[in-house]
Amino acid sequence: MKKDKLRHGGKCLVEQLAAFGVKRVFSVPGESFLPVLDGLYDSQIENIVCRHEGGAAMMAEAHGKLTGIPGIAFVTRGPGATNASCGVHIARQDSTPMILFVGQIARGHRDREAFQEVDYRAMFAPLAKWVAEIDDADRLPEYIGRAFHVAQSGRPGPVVLALPEDVLTKLTAVNFRSAPAPELPHDLFNAAEKIADRLSHAKRPLIIVGGPHWTAQAARDLEVFAQAHDLPVATGFRRQDYIDNRHSNYAGDLSFGTNPKLAARVRDSDCLLVLGSRLGDVETGGYTLINPDAPGKTIIHVHADADELGRVYRPDLAVTCDAPALISALVAVPGNATEERAKHANADYLAWRAPAETPGDMKFEQVVSGLSDMLPDDAIITNGAGNYAAWVHRYFQFKTFRSQLAPTSGSMGYGFPAAIAAKLENPDKTVVCFAGDGCFQMTLNEMSTAAQHGAAVIVIVVNNGRYGTIRMHQEKTYPARVSGTDLANPDFATLARAYGGHGEVIEKTDDFFDAFQRAQASGKLSVIELKVDPEALSPGLTLSQARAMGAS
Template sequence: MRRHGGKILADQLAIQGVERVFSVPGESFLAALDGLYDVGIPNVVCRHEGGAAMMAEAHAKLTGRPGVLFVTRGPGSCNAASGLHVARQDSTPMVVFVGQIARSDRDREAFQELDYRRFFGPLVKWVAEVDETRRLPEYISRAFHTAQSGRPGPVVLALPEDMLSGFAEVPDIPARVWPEPDPTPAQVAAVLAALDEAQRPLVVVGGPHWSAQAAADLAIFAERHDLPVAVSFRRQDRLDNRHPNYVGDLGVGMNPVLGQRLRDADLVIALGTRLGDTATAGYSLMDPAMQDKRVVHVHPDPDELGRVWRPDPGIALSAPDVVAALARAGGPSAPPRWSAWTRAARADYEAWTAPKPTPGAVRMEEVVTHLSETLPETAVLTNGAGNYAAFLHRYFRYRGPGTQLAPTSGSMGYGFPAAIAAKLARPDAPVVCLAGDGCFQMTLNEMSTAVQHGANIVVIVANNGRYGTIRMHQERKYPGRVSGTDLANPDFPALARAYGGDGVTVTDQAAFPEALAQALAADRPFVIELRLDPEALATGLTLSEARALGEAAKTG
């Protein structure tokens, strides 16, 4: 049957099992919009391509299936780049369709023309331009394969407008059947042999592919061998944080005692994580130039193994598959020699997560502790970047996979669009976004998207009137010389009401529990604005103390 390119594309998305797409419409892909109309795939229309890209990325994190994004040529694709960077660094599968100028106008700097191969090349796993309508199924099939294979990530397909509106008679290509690879007995034995020789092992978990079953297998493996399990930056939902073998996160604002344990470990079992600069404090806790500990590295991309760390062994498989095999392998016949090391690491975590008071009538450590104690098991928490996020990392106890959506790339503005995508994917689960006043304002225009699509999320805005993290570093390096870090803010609840949502302002800690209960019961997006003391910092210092440290450093 002859179909226009947009219909061919939409039919292929349906075959791939795409549940919804995210977009900002453009005239360059009207044929694709027409195709989506026929197949009935919901199209979440967003207000900015950056927000749309972050929604698609968050949807992929929650579902394990590629997020699908449509943006128009030129400015639209440039706006989307920030979300693609998140997907690349977070190993999230995405397929991005970008409108393109007509093929006959290429290389003339036509209206909104862009060389997508050069522009997106460093950001994505693969970028291509489809020149013939009849080849759409071929390119789309490869795009979905590439996005999900090895280390997952984003791919981009540029769609010339005249190609997309052209007609062709071409068969569809079935979706790929993904086999479940099993580690070999030799690979499992090699990991257990490394444990047999260890005195101070540490498991570090991260990367993609985690599920509730993977978390259960990890718990079994950790219990049987009494292993301390740490997680990499913003991967705290890989294991229930209440589990006695969970010992904390290695990332920005990490517990310094846990960092020292990473330094002291004689065996690191890295499961899915790249074990990069964030987890190792800029390679100060582990130095790849002078590797002084054994690293068992499990990662789905064979090119990652040996790129930074010398693995012994290196296993090019999905970490959950290896963990499942380790869980089936049983445990030692006698208590392991490192049990005291594990118990001490857990005690360090318990001490680190005991709330440390900060100044002000509203205190973030108490806000996050209340969230951790009262939100149901199914709740999804999202955040972007800022000083407020360190409170969340430290004091919230995540229950399991799919309860944390946060960018390992450190992108501001991520939390709010991610929350919208999460609520659409899990309409029955409470979804709470934490954002700073600077972070929220980067994507708050998506409030209109949330209202339009019925995403009744809760947004908690930590308002301290400044870019808090940058100001903290500024006071330490250039004390008293404030430049570019203060913010003028709107009335956030009033702004939410203007969009059709609701909200309240909290100026006293005692009012927060009632405000949260009201927000969770709302049938529309609800903003809780927290008026914070500008002096409060997640480090436990105040800004004045950070400034004093900077002054002391300057005077020697």
């Protein structure tokens, strides 16, 4: 590697990020990485300054999910790193490429429990794909290059790099590395023919699609292949935008609260083509819809990481490649559709999507269904965790790839930071965040970040005055013994206005859509607070019904 001009390690690091095409990073500043902030000062990389390290890490994860390129976050040592760990966990479970840079104490102070000292290799070992501490400024490009490779290879995921203060201040003349060349595609046509043959002999086949690496072209190819071979398609948990939900072969999503008819279809299938998904506990109903010891069906598993094939379910056919590559080969196999399997699966999905009425004047099912019909096809919908998300999964139809950003890890607070990242990356698109009153309060301090950087997202806060998911389980298990699930909430609309945004409180369904149009017209960060009936725990389940189930 040729030598270049002398500059400190922080500037060298920023130059390497720029060489890999990084345009934006998310950070909470800390004295432990001041040289990096100095390097960013006169770079072309935008630094989105966040209010909490958890928010910064979630934004970086959402950026990686949106673009397929590692999202970058910078946080300081000790409490900064521990705060950011929630975003690392999301990236791990969601198979999202991400790199977290953590400031670290000087090398000469290690192992003395110096101020904010943490062993990051030990701390992040179960959460990240790779954790390292860079001990030599001359090796910064090497470590960063490896971090980009590890974050994107096989099953993508998070990488954590610790940056000792004295390494960042040291002068180095090392040159940056160029981005790696793209890999050549494999010839997968023979594998595709074998898979298509297995599917053609099945009586009750089903495609389950999920995991990383998906693309808009893969979504189109999947539609063509499924239609040509009369195959119903189910999407994995929070991967509903992998196929246009209006397509005649769409069978619904495998989430919490899955359509019972779709669950039965998984259980009764005789051949599953699993594209990219790990086939985890949510998709399999806690491993009950498919018995790992005796599946009773042919399983064809396609995944980019060979270690995932056979990890839980032993496949009858296994292909190590990313799902889009396999789909591009499958679409070239001539179709032989002769039955109407997909038609029946789609009919079950459409019947399940018909709104089930909830109590009270605010019908959240009508809000979600109405937005699904009125928003542009490329609108981006985000959410965190909570029972409110069940309405979004069931009633919103995702039309284009990358219109859904939601954590498969089930992390509360994710939706709002993800919406900010999405709006910064796609300023011309409508970005709507659904959040529960408990979920939103996990990260609502990032309203300051949204206002500062001009991220005009629209947040719909579903306020029922409680942690709804936990309350649902509580009523089923310990009926009428409420403990730890009630919430005292602020006036969310007033809080939005305090940040310079637009805010409204809506108590009746008929008032919502005019309020939404006002929020759009404002061109600002907007919060629409929905006062929903506390009886509405989830679609088709009231608090009284949950309590009765527990009592019985």
